[in-house]
Amino acid sequence: MGGHPLYLEPRLGPRLGLLLDSAGLLHTLTGALGSPLNVVLPDQITANLHEFRSVYDSHHLSGQVFFAHKAGRSSALLRRLAATDAGVDVASLGELQHALGAGFTPERITATGPKNSEFLWLAARTSVTVSVDGRAELDQLAALVRKYTLPRVHVLLRLSGFESPGVRVLSRRSRFGTSAGELDPLLEAVERHSDAVDLVGVGYHLDTTSLDEKATALEGCLRALEECRSRGLRPRAVDVGGGFGINYLADGGQWERYTTELTSAVLGTRPPLTWGGHGYGLRNEAGTLRGTLGLYPAHRPVAGARYLDALLSHPAASLGGRPLAALLLEHLYDLHTEPGRALLDRCGVTLAKVLEVREQDAGGALLVRLAAKADDVALEEHGVLMDPVLVPRTDRPTGQQPVAVHLVGSLCLETDLITRRTVFLPRRPEPGDLMAFPNTAAYCMDFHATRAQQQPVARKVAAWQEGDSWRWCLDDEYWPTTPVGEAQ
Ligand SMILES: *Cc1c(COP(=O)(O)O)cnc(C)c1O
Numbered sequence: 001m002g003g004h005p006l007y008l009e010p011r012l013g014p015r016l017g018l019l020l021d022s023a024g025l026l027h028t029l030t031g032a033l034g035s036p037l038n039v040v041l042p043d044q045i046t047a048n049l050h051e052f053r054s055v056y057d058s059h060h061l062s063g064q065v066f067f068a069h070k071a072g073r074s075s076a077l078l079r080r081l082a083a084t085d086a087g088v089d090v091a092s093l094g095e096l097q098h099a100l101g102a103g104f105t106p107e108r109i110t111a112t113g114p115k116n117s118e119f120l121w122l123a124a125r126t127s128v129t130v131s132v133d134g135r136a137e138l139d140q141l142a143a144l145v146r147k148y149t150l151p152r153v154h155v156l157l158r159l160s161g162f163e164s165p166g167v168r169v170l171s172r173r174s175r176f177g178t179s180a181g182e183l184d185p186l187l188e189a190v191e192r193h194s195d196a197v198d199l200v201g202v203g204y205h206l207d208t209t210s211l212d213e214k215a216t217a218l219e220g221c222l223r224a225l226e227e228c229r230s231r232g233l234r235p236r237a238v239d240v241g242g243g244f245g246i247n248y249l250a251d252g253g254q255w256e257r258y259t260t261e262l263t264s265a266v267l268g269t270r271p272p273l274t275w276g277g278h279g280y281g282l283r284n285e286a287g288t289l290r291g292t293l294g295l296y297p298a299h300r301p302v303a304g305a306r307y308l309d310a311l312l313s314h315p316a317a318s319l320g321g322r323p324l325a326a327l328l329l330e331h332l333y334d335l336h337t338e339p340g341r342a343l344l345d346r347c348g349v350t351l352a353k354v355l356e357v358r359e360q361d362a363g364g365a366l367l368v369r370l371a372a373k374a375d376d377v378a379l380e381e382h383g384v385l386m387d388p389v390l391v392p393r394t395d396r397p398t399g400q401q402p403v404a405v406h407l408v409g410s411l412c413l414e415t416d417l418i419t420r421r422t423v424f425l426p427r428r429p430e431p432g433d434l435m436a437f438p439n440t441a442a443y444c445m446d447f448h449a450t451r452a453q454q455q456p457v458a459r460k461v462a463a464w465q466e467g468d469s470w471r472w473c474l475d476d477e478y479w480p481t482t483p484v485g486e487a488q
Contacts, residue, residue, distance in 0.1 A: 068340030203239025348441030
């Protein structure tokens, strides 16, 4: 099968690990509800929230963790979070309605992203905080407040394009927010609209893994807050956005080995590792490696709450070199975070039934066709390379020989590949087995799901443990009171 297996084993943790060990349950669920099927784990999101909270505590910081709703569409996960002290960050009218309906009260909701007038109106009407993208939006919001005699709205100013004096790191360009260099005219507008808006703070959200860039942005926000105070405004919060990330893989060595071998495969010095020579952004130009690997850094030990800890411990280069957390604490600023992906870490799995296992050329990888479309399992779409877990049919003996496979979807389309890479599995799958794709709750399980070719969108269930057994219900039927006995 072309060399040693190159595994990319998922980091499951105890809860998801136990669920995937429950083959009987998973087969019953897909038998009843079809394939693909998404399973979410509401108790995991609260565990992830506690990790963020403990980082706040260890730095003696107050403030709020706002779940970035756009990362997922599960009602169960949102409602579970509504039963904690977390907030939610909504980026559309529908998400705002979902959050209000799940039980979030307005002081626990922030409205961000591009907004139409309906979204702005409902946000203002219900007194949620609005993260304002720029001057035009501020003017529009103030006009709505006056026209419909709404209460004064709490606003955060979203900034971008930070520069740091004497330091070379610049933050990346963003479509969103007001350039930090154009703060003055924005603050003038805040003052002009003081009958309609109340400034609570400033913030940013940068889609990057770079700690230096985020530290530069946070320093920029601290300077912007000083500027506000020097004008007599009374801001009290800094919002550092999301982007804390997930560590998807169990083993850093496997990730190193895989990316090294992928590079060799692109250069032609080992057998191919992908369908049709796909290079994930790398290419071979006359023996020279070109391009950049367009993959999520799937093994990322400093992710999630640990990433927040690293940011807060980072020295503020332009502000005397003290840790950023110390500066926040000194000014008694509330810290707002907006983790999306990180709060959904290990909160869900996508199950797909194996329909066909076909031998290709002698010695080649097996073609494994699943009852799912590539869009149902959008891990590849997000550049996350991670092995699925084989959940064999309960009534069959399982072989022990590792195999190489290509996982293809159920659309009548050459490009419907669930993985473009060759996936190594510890044993051969058979029709009727399930392939479980772990950790799909963030962006993968429902961000891209379509009804292409009239094929169904995956159903979703919430599952939780009671003693030694698993309970479940449809995602939309879940409320925090559902898990019987949990309150005792
Ligand atoms: C997408 C988004 C987030 C969440 O980003 P993650 O990478 O999922 O943590 C937070 N804030 C804003 C404004 C966003 O657009």
